Amino acid sequence: MATHSGGLNTTEDRTAVRIENLVRSFDGRTVLDGLDLSIAPGEFVALLGRSGSGKSTLLRALAGLDHDVAGSGDLTAPDHVSVVFQDARLLPWKRLLDNVILGLPGPFAEERGRAALAEVGLAGRERGWPVELSGGEQQRVSLARSLVREPRLLLADEPFGALDALTRLRMHALLRRLCERHRPAVLLVTHDVDEAIALADRVVVLDRGRIAADLPVDVPAPRRQGSAAHTALRGRLLARLGVDTDEDHGTTGAAGAAGAAGIGRSTRTNGEESAA
Numbered sequence: 001m002a003t004h005s006g007g008l009n010t011t012e013d014r015t016a017v018r019i020e021n022l023v024r025s026f027d028g029r030t031v032l033d034g035l036d037l038s039i040a041p042g043e044f045v046a047l048l049g050r051s052g053s054g055k056s057t058l059l060r061a062l063a064g065l066d067h068d069v070a071g072s073g074d075l076t077a078p079d080h081v082s083v084v085f086q087d088a089r090l091l092p093w094k095r096l097l098d099n100v101i102l103g104l105p106g107p108f109a110e111e112r113g114r115a116a117l118a119e120v121g122l123a124g125r126e127r128g129w130p131v132e133l134s135g136g137e138q139q140r141v142s143l144a145r146s147l148v149r150e151p152r153l154l155l156a157d158e159p160f161g162a163l164d165a166l167t168r169l170r171m172h173a174l175l176r177r178l179c180e181r182h183r184p185a186v187l188l189v190t191h192d193v194d195e196a197i198a199l200a201d202r203v204v205v206l207d208r209g210r211i212a213a214d215l216p217v218d219v220p221a222p223r224r225q226g227s228a229a230h231t232a233l234r235g236r237l238l239a240r241l242g243v244d245t246d247e248d249h250g251t252t253g254a255a256g257a258a259g260a261a262g263i264g265r266s267t268r269t270n271g272e273e274s275a276a
């Protein structure tokens, strides 16, 4: 695997993503400060961090969307990267199938697009228009558009942030199924600690431009909220986010709000927490 300082490289080896000493600054303010992170092929990593901590900046760097931003470090990512954003970003003047296969080369693009729409539960809607879809359905099309390209790395920037709670749960189940089938490496940015625990193999917390915690999700399926393992991991993550949950003292109301927001006052030390 070849890596080059300051650029985006590609690799086909056993590491899907390797980031070393990544630095990104805006107007003299350092946002990513020597960040290190690796993701294995097929691994699902959730990225938490307070607002403004640099999560989207990291995603943009991985997507190769920040060529105009000054910075340094080594960054290695696969050739095939897809990005899903909070808004589905469908082209309103194109039918759903055409949105899914937009720019997709090859004679079987239509066939693959139909299969992808069926996979996300939208079989028969190929000739429909984006305006006819709910927010959740639009995000399904966005997922189909990403997965039809068989990415080795799927980057998702709060893809369910605008959805209602029930739709969000359905989308969790769908994303899990799709990832089990297609096995891309995934980096999911979320503000929701419970979403991170529900979906990821590993959760990392970004703080002060570095990875402050890197914890495996050792919660037995079906990862029910309220189980001892779920509650323990949730508490550790919220603590790293600077949220005082009081869960040890038997009050969970504030923790519930904090779990969804992923924000709060800063009380942590600067040390990195990782798997014990």
Ligand SMILES: Nc1ncnc2c1ncn2[C@@H]1O[C@H](COP(=O)(O)OP(=O)(O)OP(=O)(O)O)[C@@H](O)[C@H]1O
Pocket: 026, 027, 031, 049, 050, 051, 052, 053, 054, 055, 056, 057, 058
């Ligand atoms: N193009 C840019 N020009 C100037 N500053 C920027 C730019 N992009 C990001 N920033 C700044 O970098 C910091 C990190 O932004 P980023 O969007 O990566 O944070 P985030 O963790 O994704 O935040 P949120 O959770 O609120 O979406 C913020 O202070 C933001 O204002």
